[in-house]
Amino acid sequence: MSYPLFTDITKEEAISRLPFNSDIHDCVPIGPSDNPDYSSIYRNKVLPSRLINTIHADLDTHHKLFNNAVELFSDRPCLGARVYDYKKKKSGGKFEYLTYGQVREKQLNLGAGFIHTLLNNPFKNSELESHRKIDRHLSDWNTYGIDTTPLENTNGQIEHSCSFILSIFSMNRVEWMLTDLACSAYSITNTALYDTLGADVTQYLLELTNSPIVVCSMDKIDLLLDLKAKHQLESLISVVSMDPYELIPQKTIERAYSLKVVIKDLSQIEEIGAKNPIAELPPSPQTLYTISFTSGTTGSRPKGAMISHQNAAAYASFLMCFEPQASPGQDTAFVFLPLTHIYERETSTFALCTGYYLGFPQLTVGKTGVNTFENLIDDLRIFKPTYFSIVPRILTRLEALVKSKINELSQGEQTQVNNIINYKITTQAQADGATAYHSKMDNYAPYKALRSFVGFDNLKWVQTASAPIAPSTLIYLKASLNMGIRQLYGLTEVGAAITCSSAYEAHPGTCGSISLSGEYTLRNVSEMGYDISRGEGEVLIRGPQVFKGYYYNLEETKKTITKDGWFHSGDIAKVDGSGRLIIVDRVKNFFKMAQGEYISPEKIENRYLSSNPTIAQLYVHGNSLKPYLVGIVGIEYDKGLKFLNSEFGYGKIGMSPEEMLVELNKIDVRKKFLEHLNRNVRDKLSGYELLHNIHIEINPLTVERDVVTPTFKIRRPVASKFFARVFHRLYEIEQSLVHGSKL
Template sequence: MQFPEWLRSLRFSGGDSKSEMDNLKTLLPSLPSSFSLSSLSLSPSSIIGLGALASLTTYWLVTRPRPIQPPCDLQAQSISVQGDQSCRRSALLKDDNLLEFYYEDAKTVYDMFQRGLRIAGNGPCLGFRKPGEPYQWISYTEVAERAQVLGSGLLAKGCKPNPQQYVGIFAQNRPEWVITEMACYTFSMALVPLYDTLGLEAMVHILNLAEISMVICDKEDKAESLLKIKEKGVTTTLSCLVLFNPFSAALLERGRKCGVEILQWSCWIFNLCLYWLQPPKPQDLAVVCFTSGTTGTDHVTFDCILTEFKTNSSLLQVSMFCHGARVGFYQGDISLLMDDIKTLKPTFFPVVPRLLNRIYDKILGSVTSPLRRVILHYAVRRKQAELSSGVVRNNSLWDRLIFNKIQASLGGNLRFILTASAPISPTVLSFLRATLGCLIFEGYGQTECTAGCTFSMPGDWSAGHVGAPLPCAMVKLTDIPDMNYYAKNGEGEICIRGHSVFRGYLKDEERTGEALDADGWLHTGDVGQWLPNGTLRIVDRKKHIFKLSQGEYIAPEKIENVYTRCVPVLQVFVHGDSLQSYLIGVVVPDPEVFVNWAKERGVVGSYEELCQNPDVKKAVLEDMTAVAKEAGLKSFEQVKDLYLHPEMFSVSNGLLTPTLKSKRVDLRRVFSEQIAQMYSKSSI
């Protein structure tokens, strides 16, 4: 069963009348064969009672919830490839040939939007709102027209209509972002998204590597940061900025002095001549993605990912456009996000686990009475019992009595939620599936495989895994002897191959060769485990770079190098959990300076005593925070709590390698108790 067919199956029919009668018979007690109505003498009240019972039974049979029919056997959601149990593909496929295109008329992102345009026509496409106002909508027709006008403007400013032309965009998510994206695709140009967390040094590297001359920005402050780079003379290609928002005359003059033309979006595109459309081919480049975590141009640790049109870029948005759906954007202020959601009343809601964790915490935090808490947990258990039988609904007695306000806070129309970018706690996932009364799917992937490679199967509402391989990819596990993971045991490094895997890193053959092996397998650095039902569980991380629950990348070694600049710090181990939104650290103070350093702050004691002193710990954390800010670390890159350890990490105690590098797996194991204690505190 294909996914659209499964969606249609959600509109349940009345069912087979014969089976309904069989069900009715099971509700009634066995009657003797000689039974006849004439043998009964019933009072009028008894007849009325039987009639009421029959009516209630009929109503229950007609309205009782039906379980969702899964598209495959949930006990065999993936199938081994050529008998290799470590390599698996989707059970939705008929054979080992992977899905390349779902629709024959939609083989590029441009094609996908055009398909949505044919479906929706002048229907709503992109939504935005001003504070306190309802959403306003830009139609599919308007988006297509504006994209052609903007793309024509890019060509008029010297951009070439080919995939080797890189156009930068430095803006928050908003309708103009999508219009810019579609403008590039309309004329076969490649898009290069930029964002604040990259930092100026990484921005310079990106501008030079991709030889970007044109960048489209939303606000004046972003344009100023780019002009600052230009004024330093470290990038020579940047020559034009286009701003969504109005800007000052001072910015215009500053740009003129350093040779950068600055244009106002609304004024510039007003009188442009239209160029003939030059849409891309399926093999053409679509987007170059840089992920955060750079330590500078000497040791670049961010990823520059090339993705073809046939795998699409803004995956979820484009999937919506392909079917003529509409997409609403928040106002740009995260504090108003919940108000935007209530106003938009979304049907489909992609979300990072951190937000789901906040919803979970808010629900539990609002229930202060012990009696109400007991009722809440009982209602959740009843809904979870329905989930275990495949029933997902938001109209049960418990929804009407307990969960309706929770569902209304998210608009009241939710049917699908997709969570990805970081793992989510099974407890939170099961709880929200019950309380929100909608389908919640979990996915796994990387930017290098165009976001997703596994996805939870419709009908499987168990937690603790990230689903089975998507039809466009194969997933296999390979041995990691150093970490004692072996593919023969169903464990190992997750490797991905298929049409969704990226082409390589921009102008970096060496790193491309490290990520993609000779057979085309992408090595993710994540450690997975195959479960008996064919789904994948993420159990560990091979690479040091990891994500926090909000999806931010963390390069711990870079952060540790900053913290060792602190006077009292000799060694530090920075740890993050993908289920948590902040970092914690284990710090070994420098024995030669620590006692005097503490004494200068009015605290006297031995080295061991000072390590246990909460005031000293607070002072060390403040010092580390100051150094981190001075070094330019983002807030999410700074530890929020720490443990002072009085014994040095060394080769002899197994916490350092012979080359004096931290053995992160062993450090995590040794300090597991302290880590758990720090994360058991209330959220920071």
């Protein structure tokens, strides 16, 4: 059943009334829970009487939302990127785009092309269920849906009738979004693969989903063929390259055919669809839109969260109620975070629904030694977005970068810029919504140059999620870069974000209020000292944004969703006087020190990173049998040399990175470096939260090492094992460099 926000007006009028005013940023209790261990139930202040699953009854699927955008914005720029020169492995100097109308045409041609190509694939075997789904797709598409009443079928699993599953396997690019939109128009369920966690994970996902077709960048083709050869992935019969067919070696094409895989490229698929058109096969709200596999921070196998078209319509509607629509021909959104994960898919869906021009990162096919942060800044300087989604670790690097840039100014310019920043910090703290815009100050050249330096010339706001961030970082960046910052909270299982703060919250640190398509309550976590009587506990969420269960994993689904529909987030939160959530940390991330204090490592990491421009990465580790913390520090080569020169006078030019690390990790150097780090955070952390020993590398926390997720969250159990020998040395051999050292 549909529960739209507006029922008595047209969909165009409904959209025109959004976003809501400031009331949207508060929550109110609507009454007690039936469970004595749960707090009152909270809903958004704008509509406490009920929950919604869409803004309008005619916009209740991902597909309908995009079709509506095409009707409204047909001639506007929609998807854009820098043209890539495959020979020189270099991106062009400007973004070129497709309009909404052009994207719609490609969407239909690609969708028809995928279906026609699979129906006529010479290796299709109707004895396989995934291939029978191909044969039946044109007749069965309107029967697809997720039946969760009852929760399980005779096999003890969630019933999820869906199409064959198309897998997408690449970094963010226009072709990724075109493929996703094509699936949406033809009731094809898709999922995303990622080899950053290893070939074993890719193999596992292909086996679990029995995916017959993978649309990928050409650098993934050999990996897919290797997996096909080694693990006999019978279902996989089609690989579609996002890159030109002529660039794929002939031996690769021949090898694929010998393994019963046909290779084509997207332009060929599009041409096939144009010659063999199929009318769109529009999904219902219960059709399974995507299976979003959580990368996880625990090191366990990914779980596939089933996201229906109703879920997608609900999470898009949520953001439409909170965030501004695009101004005609002006507003742009940069698609930076991995589309592999639902957070960027949610925010990109909002952008598509409301007329934004979406820009994509430069391609890196065939390149090595790619610096993602430097590429981001390069793209931002050209695209100059209005907004984009980001994560705390990038924000802390931006803060350090801005502070470093200010230090390069003359003394007089530094004083003036810092005065402007302090003025804005003071003014923005006076009330929610206080932007502190000031024409004279904002146009002071050295201050204005800070925005241009990072490509923020046109930026109105960024939004951050996925992990806690220090309020001081939000306060400083709002003031120094003259922008708003929205803090969101959510998980894959609720379609990514489900709460949102104001872009200019007077006292940053909350994740704002909950969506109109959700409600929350807190659960007592007495073993950690959290009590609902004090407005704190584990966040439980219910409503149309909550996922339908884990794909073929009823056991984990039952652990996560209660019989009365509450999803256990695993996050500890506090509620402020306006009903806004303040996330403390993940339950599993907390650990207790030997003296009994509970430690929140992410909070400590953020404090160090935002206060120390010298370092780029930090992983804080604790041992419950030890009274102090240790850490893995990431430093950039240039900054490491600068420290050695300034403090010891032997950071010679020409020193290799390896030689620099040897010097930095000498005991006397590390002790001096640690003193420098601790001095900058002493007023921000308690004594027991300070680091007592560190190990230094240039780039220790990488996805390739499997110690962080693709969205840069530390996988702490995995990282703990990876750095086990280092931690043994820091704790057992060297001990504290601050006091009590045996050295």
